[in-house]
Amino acid sequence: MQKAHAETGKTVKTGFWRDAWHRLCKNKGAMLGLFLLLALILCALFAGVLAPYPYDLQDYSHTFEGPSALHLLGTDNFGRDILSRIIYGARISLLVGFSSIITAIIVGGLLGAISGFYGGRVDNALMRAMDILMSIPGMLMAISLAAAMGPGLANMVIAIAIADIPGYARVVRSSVLTIKDQEYIEAAQCIGASDSRIILRHIIPNCIAPIIVQATLGMAGAILSASSLSFLGLGIQPPTPEWGSMLSAARQYIMNYPHMCIFPGVAIMITIFALNMLGDGLRDALDPRLKN
Amino acid sequence: MSKYIGKRLLMMIPVLLGVMIIVFTINFLTPGDPARMILGDGATPEALAQVTEELGLNDPYLVQLGRYIGNVVFKLDLGESYMTGKPVFEEIASRFPTTVKLAIFSVSISVLVGVSAGIISATKQYSIFDRIATSFSLLGVSMPTFWAGLMAVLIFSVKLGWLPASGSYGPEYWVLPSFTLGLHSSATVMRMTRSSMLEVIRADYIRTARAKGQKEKWVIITHALKNAMIPVVTVIGMQFGGLLGGSLLIETVFAIPGLGKYIIDSISTRDYPVVQGGVLLLAISFSLVNLLVDILYAYLDPRIKSQYKAAKKKKGGAKNAESTC
Numbered sequence: 001m002q003k004a005h006a007e008t009g010k011t012v013k014t015g016f017w018r019d020a021w022h023r024l025c026k027n028k029g030a031m032l033g034l035f036l037l038l039a040l041i042l043c044a045l046f047a048g049v050l051a052p053y054p055y056d057l058q059d060y061s062h063t064f065e066g067p068s069a070l071h072l073l074g075t076d077n078f079g080r081d082i083l084s085r086i087i088y089g090a091r092i093s094l095l096v097g098f099s100s101i102i103t104a105i106i107v108g109g110l111l112g113a114i115s116g117f118y119g120g121r122v123d124n125a126l127m128r129a130m131d132i133l134m135s136i137p138g139m140l141m142a143i144s145l146a147a148a149m150g151p152g153l154a155n156m157v158i159a160i161a162i163a164d165i166p167g168y169a170r171v172v173r174s175s176v177l178t179i180k181d182q183e184y185i186e187a188a189q190c191i192g193a194s195d196s197r198i199i200l201r202h203i204i205p206n207c208i209a210p211i212i213v214q215a216t217l218g219m220a221g222a223i224l225s226a227s228s229l230s231f232l233g234l235g236i237q238p239p240t241p242e243w244g245s246m247l248s249a250a251r252q253y254i255m256n257y258p259h260m261c262i263f264p265g266v267a268i269m270i271t272i273f274a275l276n277m278l279g280d281g282l283r284d285a286l287d288p289r290l291k292n
Numbered sequence: 293m294s295k296y297i298g299k300r301l302l303m304m305i306p307v308l309l310g311v312m313i314i315v316f317t318i319n320f321l322t323p324g325d326p327a328r329m330i331l332g333d334g335a336t337p338e339a340l341a342q343v344t345e346e347l348g349l350n351d352p353y354l355v356q357l358g359r360y361i362g363n364v365v366f367k368l369d370l371g372e373s374y375m376t377g378k379p380v381f382e383e384i385a386s387r388f389p390t391t392v393k394l395a396i397f398s399v400s401i402s403v404l405v406g407v408s409a410g411i412i413s414a415t416k417q418y419s420i421f422d423r424i425a426t427s428f429s430l431l432g433v434s435m436p437t438f439w440a441g442l443m444a445v446l447i448f449s450v451k452l453g454w455l456p457a458s459g460s461y462g463p464e465y466w467v468l469p470s471f472t473l474g475l476h477s478s479a480t481v482m483r484m485t486r487s488s489m490l491e492v493i494r495a496d497y498i499r500t501a502r503a504k505g506q507k508e509k510w511v512i513i514t515h516a517l518k519n520a521m522i523p524v525v526t527v528i529g530m531q532f533g534g535l536l537g538g539s540l541l542i543e544t545v546f547a548i549p550g551l552g553k554y555i556i557d558s559i560s561t562r563d564y565p566v567v568q569g570g571v572l573l574l575a576i577s578f579s580l581v582n583l584l585v586d587i588l589y590a591y592l593d594p595r596i597k598s599q600y601k602a603a604k605k606k607k608g609g610a611k612n613a614e615s616t617c
Contacts, residue, residue: 132310135582136575139537144315144571147559148322224436228541231438232556247439251545258446265439273434 030281036274108168116176216279370569390550401474410485432479529585
């Protein structure tokens with residue numbers, strides 16, 4: 001889409017995503033969130049290069065050391081470098097966040113699309129099932145699933161994803177309900193497109209905006225749930241560095257070595273802060289009517 | 293109004309049944325042999341077979357599910373703890389009041405701090421207070437509850453020595469856990485109150501109230517607040533669910549002998565009937581709070597009340613018409 005610029009007379013390319021991106025760029029908070037998130041992704045990708053020590057290198061002559069030039073954030077009870085473990089921990093947190101959200105989006109999105117598209121009994125049955133799932137608080141659901149399936153990365157991802165599914169199903173369903181009566185869907189039906197083609201090719205791509213917002217904010221929740229599960233001993237098991245399990249191990253040393261407890265928590269907080277800022281910014285950019 | 297409440301109560305029945313099915317199914321699919329957990333590793337195969345038969349674990353899934361729902365609904369029987377051999381219901385009932393107390397304290401703090409900060413922030417938008425409150429709420433939302441608890445212990449117990457770090461022996465033991473959970477959830481309540489108030493105070497009827505010369509304080513309290521509270525009440529209801537989940541973590545951090553800590557301890561000892569019963573009770577509590585929230589809606593939002601009144605009138609009108617015919 002092109003429109004003429006008022007002052008210069010030049011034609012400027014416009015479009016939904018381009019406009020949203022411009023609005024997002026103007027939001028300082030969202031940009032800060034995006035910057036922090038990109039930095040975390042880089043940390044996770046290049047952990048091997050950025051971390052000063054291997055995450056599992058034990059040095060019993062330097063246990064419980066506070067921050068110093070040698071170990072910027074100090075060492076833990078095994079003499080492992082806390083900064084290196086935090087950098088490697090970004091991998092696990094982002095991996096859990098991304099994979100659980102993608103799983104929840106695929107399953108929840110499909111359920112929501114089917115529910116909204118077919119309506120009637122299918123919609124009623126699916127949405128009542130989602131209501132029941134939602135009547136168990138997300139964290140409680142994740143804890144009971146993780147307890148049943150046992151600790152581990154894959155189980156934690158599944159537990160968090162299942163708890164998140166109803167949220168996506170509802171978001172997609174409400175978008176589908178507004179989209180399915182549009183003329184282009186009618187046109188697709190007229191030329192004989194199958195239901196699955198209409199849902200996958202026409203409806204879901206048009207629900208992307210609310211899904212992106214929900215996913216960004218949902219990823220913050222997923223990372224928080226993952227660290228909570230690991231803190232309770234239901235997620236990632238030591239020696240794999242995960243921020244929640246680092247805090248769980250550091251808890252008993254809080255009286256004498258508080259640095260062990262402070263830094264992994266700060267890492268979680270920065271990640272959640274970045275995702276929340278970006279999510280809020282995306283919501284404002286993708287639906288400017290919501291902005292206050 | 294009573295019809296609305298009755299309808300909401302009826303709608304809860306399938307939800308509660310669904311919750312029971314989910315909780316039972318999760319437990320059913322959990323690997324591990326309950327008979328071995330009761331008898332220990334040294335049990336003979338005959339003894340294991342006998343206990344398995346007694347517990348009805350050889351029955352098909354649907355039979356076991358039906359028996360479980362029947363026991364819960366008609367006998368309040370949640371099974372027996374593998375560890376203590378006592379009925380789960382008794383074990384849970386003795387600990388549940390502690391969790392409820394923590395939840396009530398936390399919700400009170402959350403509502404008090406969140407709603408008042410939200411109102412001030414909205415009425416004084418872009419002021420220093422607004423900026424500080426918004427920044428704090430952003431940090432609060434981003435902080436994991438258990439880490440906030442650990443930091444509270446570090447500052448107020450370890451460094452300053454003002455408050456005890458763990459246990460629940462007196463009122464002073466409740467301060468840190470309640471404030472940790474309450475302030476954490478107040479961040480979300482504050483954000484919601486602020487945005488909802490901002491939307492409402494720009495409405496025409498608020499301008500009208502001001503134009504009529506009503507004092508600003510009364511415009512906010514009598515006109516803006518009630519309408520702004522509708523979405524806030526939803527958030528508070530949802531926060532209660534978060535608080536129940538958070539109570540598992542906070543009770544663990546502060547060693548509070550409530551239901552949350554009991555569930556977590558039972559997970560590590562694989563005492564699944566306790567986990568199942570505890571999760572069920574917390575989920576039911578969450579559903580009941582949501583029911584209360586829905587009833588509160590009807591009070592806050594007169595459209596719901598009038599909707600039912602209109603339906604009643606219509607019915608009454610139709611009946612009258614029929615009788616005259």
